[in-house]
Amino acid sequence: MADTKLWTRIAVALAAVGALALVVGCPPSKPKGSKRPAAASDIAVAAEKTYVPPGDLDEYYMFSSGGHSGQVYVYGIPSMRHITTIPVFAPYSGTGYGFDDESKAMLGNLTWGDVHHPALSETGGDYDGRWLFVNEMNGRVARIDLRDFKTRQIIGPVPNISGNHGSTFITPNSEYILMSSRFSIPIPKGKAVSIDRYASEYKGVAAGIKVDPKTGQMSLGWQVLLPPFDWDLGDAGKKLSEGWFFLTCYNSERATGKLEVTASQRDRDYIAAIDWRLAEKAAAEGKGELVGGVKVLDPKTVPGLVYLLPCGKSPHGVDVSPDGKYVVGSGKLQGVTTAFNFEKVLTAIKNKDFAGEEDGIPVLKYESIKDAEVPVGLGPLHTQFGPDGMAYTSLFVDSALAKWKLGTWEVLDKVPMSYSTGHLAAAEGDTVSPDGKWLVGLNKLSHGRHLPVGPSQPESSQLVDISGDKMKLVYDAFTEPEPHYAQIIKADKLKPIEVYPREENKHPLAIWDVKDAGVTRKGNEVLAKVVVVRSSMTPALIEVNEGDTVKVALTNIEQTTDELHGFGLLDYNINVVLDPGETKTVTFKADKPGVFPYYCTNFCSALHQEMQGYLVVKPR
Ligand code: CUK
Numbered sequence: 308m309a310d311t312k313l314w315t316r317i318a319v320a321l322a323a324v325g326a327l328a329l330v331v332g333c334p335p336s337k338p339k340g341s342k343r344p345a346a347a348s349d350i351a352v353a354a355e356k357t358y359v360p361p362g363d364l365d366e367y368y369m370f371s372s373g374g375h376s377g378q379v380y381v382y383g384i385p386s387m388r389h390i391t392t393i394p395v396f397a398p399y400s401g402t403g404y405g406f407d408d409e410s411k412a413m414l415g416n417l418t419w420g421d422v423h424h425p426a427l428s429e430t431g432g433d434y435d436g437r438w439l440f441v442n443e444m445n446g447r448v449a450r451i452d453l454r455d456f457k458t459r460q461i462i463g464p465v466p467n468i469s470g471n472h473g474s475t476f477i478t479p480n481s482e483y484i485l486m487s488s489r490f491s492i493p494i495p496k497g498k499a500v501s502i503d504r505y506a507s508e509y510k511g512v513a514a515g516i517k518v519d520p521k522t523g524q525m526s527l528g529w530q531v532l533l534p535p536f537d538w539d540l541g542d543a544g545k546k547l548s549e550g551w552f553f554l555t556c557y558n559s560e561r562a563t564g565k566l567e568v569t570a571s572q573r574d575r576d577y578i579a580a581i582d583w584r585l586a587e588k589a590a591a592e593g594k595g596e597l598v599g600g601v602k603v604l605d606p607k608t609v610p611g612l613v614y615l616l617p618c619g620k621s622p623h624g625v626d627v628s629p630d631g632k633y634v635v636g637s638g639k640l641q642g643v644t645t646a647f648n649f650e651k652v653l654t655a656i657k658n659k660d661f662a663g664e665e666d667g668i669p670v671l672k673y674e675s676i677k678d679a680e681v682p683v684g685l686g687p688l689h690t691q692f693g694p695d696g697m698a699y700t701s702l703f704v705d706s707a708l709a710k711w712k713l714g715t716w717e718v719l720d721k722v723p724m725s726y727s728t729g730h731l732a733a734a735e736g737d738t739v740s741p742d743g744k745w746l747v748g749l750n751k752l753s754h755g756r757h758l759p760v761g762p763s764q765p766e767s768s769q770l771v772d773i774s775g776d777k778m779k780l781v782y783d784a785f786t787e788p789e790p791h792y793a794q795i796i797k798a799d800k801l802k803p804i805e806v807y808p809r810e811e812n813k814h815p816l817a818i819w820d821v822k823d824a825g826v827t828r829k830g831n832e833v834l835a836k837v838v839v840v841r842s843s844m845t846p847a848l849i850e851v852n853e854g855d856t857v858k859v860a861l862t863n864i865e866q867t868t869d870e871l872h873g874f875g876l877l878d879y880n881i882n883v884v885l886d887p888g889e890t891k892t893v894t895f896k897a898d899k900p901g902v903f904p905y906y907c908t909n910f911c912s913a914l915h916q917e918m919q920g921y922l923v924v925k926p927r
């Protein structure tokens with residue numbers, strides 16, 4: 308009871324800090340007031356550190372989640388220049404994504420996604436530069452091939468998962484991607500069970516999505532049943548903790564929005580530690596039950612599968628240190644972040660040193676597994692790492708980043724952020740060998756540090772130089788909505804192609820010579836094979852009848868860097884973009900009679916305007 312009162316007081320204090328921050332931190336008229344005093348030499352150093360002269364290249368790629376824009380944005384570091392947008396879960400007319408048959412099929416019926424956590428594929432716990440995986444809240448995960456920066460697979464909506472926030476977190480050799488239900492529901496989906504039976508019949512679910520080590524192809528894997536605690540964020544163990552997945556929850560109260568029970572009542576929620584190798588083995592041995600088409604394991608019948616680590620109030624992020632020894636969990640309603648010692652976790656498991664259980668899952672004793680509560684500041688969310696035991700934690704309420712040291716637990720430095728950082732990303736900062744050097748605060752608010760653009764303001768990402776003892780804010784960038792997590796990889800680990808080599812194009816409708824181009828008909832189905840090359844589209848006339856189903860197969864036969872061509876068809880909502888060497892198809896019903904010009908949308912040569920043709924739809 309006393310605890311609850313204490314908590315109420317803290318909550319009030321935090322709310323006041325938040326309110327105060329809003330008042331102090333966002334003067335209504337900017338940008339003049341936003342110029343912070345800085346010594347001229349500081350400015351010169353920051354400028355020199357971040358300036359990438361014309362023609363020079365950045366040292367790192369940053370892949371930043373685009374939140375509910377559904378996309379991934381690519382920035383160069385240290386310049387913070389936006390280099391490209393990778394469309395993933397929403398159509399993007401800039402690259403014709405979501406218009407051609409292939410990407411349309413991948414998107415399915417959903418035209419939006421809420422992207423939170425990119426995960427670069429790993430080998431031996433280091434980024435290997437092969438693929439980028441990203442989650443989105445509607446239960447899906449996408450794989451982007453870093454050879455061509457294209458979305459190549461979308462898996463899901465995965466059965467039984469509701470609100471896929473806890474992904475993508477990848478194992479050190481890219482064996483699995485973790486996924487979890489943020490919102491517990493009865494499973495399989497489609498059962499309408501009264502919310503009064505939440506505590507017993509609503510289920511938390513964690514999923515291991517299997518990744519093919521050769522192709523990156525994802526498949527459903529297995530799932531683990533968890534109590535309905537609202538499973539939020541995760542990380543995979545590495546080195547000392549390899550073989551485990553960690554997942555936070557913020558509602559061990561089993562609150563359902565009713566006033567008398569809230570998700571913040573308890574002083575501790577949990578981090579679940581899941582033995583994924585055991586899950587794999589149990590599923591292979593035929594344990595578990597098929598629910599919604601996936602093997603679901605109940606921890607009650609697979610002893611040792613899950614343990615619960617008590618963690619400070621409503622934890623958000625959980626991050627594993629480069630050596631795998633520390634599991635750092637931050638209660639977002641606290642002023643400290645907790646470092647659990649995984650050696651102690653293993654000892655406690657061995658000795659069955661438990662404090663109790665939740666739905667049959669053993670709960671470890673907080674005091675026997677934690678090494679330190681580090682007083683980083685208010686509202687700690689996420690932690691990244693540098694070399695030499697350095698750790699960096701984002702503070703949402705304090706609107707700052709804290710630097711501290713693993714082992715000594717000293718807080719060494721803080722740098723204010725504008726404003727209210729959610730995630731932070733350090734250069735290779737979640738691998739077994741972080742680089743140090745650069746840290747980016749991915750802020751939830753920008754608070755006027757940009758030319759005013761009306762009420763719909765951008766988010767901001769700020770670059771911090773972490774190469775010295777003190778952290779130095781060196782650059783403000785304004786980002787597309789809404790950056791959650793980002794990962795930063797050394798540029799030389801990626802070797803993207805510049806054209807699709809002709810010999811690799813296995814599309815059945817690809818053609819490479821204008822003499823193969825033309826229009827054929829089977830019943831009321833029309834196929835137009837079109838060659839696209841500077842500076843013509845062949846054929847330049849496609850004649851069909853009203854009501855025909857028309858498939859246009861376009862091949863860009865160029866083998867020259869940057870020679871993209873587009874196919875915009877007026878009045879039919881068709882916009883396809885073809886990279887050099889690429890073939891795409893678009894299928895539509897010719898339901899409007901008339902003459903409809905098509906033309907190249909990418910300015911490709913002096914005769915770009917001449918790349919055009921006509922679709923003639925003859926009335927019935
Ligand atoms: S979340 Cu957005 S600040 Cu989706 Cu990882 Cu923590």
Ligand code: CUA
Pocket residue numbers: 840841871872873907908909910911912915916918
């Ligand atoms: Cu092809 Cu413009």
